[in-house]
Amino acid sequence: MRLRFPLSLKVSLWLLLNVLVLAAVGLGFLVGQGGIGWSGLIGGGGGEHVQALANAPAAEAFGLAPEKRRGALAPYAGGL
Numbered sequence: 001m002r003l004r005f006p007l008s009l010k011v012s013l014w015l016l017l018n019v020l021v022l023a024a025v026g027l028g029f030l031v032g033q034g035g036i037g038w039s040g041l042i043g044g045g046g047g048e049h050v051q052a053l054a055n056a057p058a059a060e061a062f063g064l065a066p067e068k069r070r071g072a073l074a075p076y077a078g079g080l
Contacts, residue, residue: 056076057072057073057076060072060073061073
């Protein structure tokens with residue numbers, strides 16, 4: 001006796017298989033481009049943009065006395 005599966009189950013399994021294959025290809029692409037971890041995130045284009053955004057307030061507050069830093073960093077705190 002041959003076991004028969006409904007068409008909806010067959011379609012669902014093929015869909016799941018395709019999603020898993022696409023996820024594996026995407027993960028392989030990400031690992032190949034920058035690796036997994038913080039170094040891969042920071043080393044890419046997005047990481048360079050975030051680093052440039054962080055350098056502006058850091059450079060402004062670097063030479064100031066601790067009591068003056070809060071006033072110098074106040075314009076950057078608007079988004080928080």
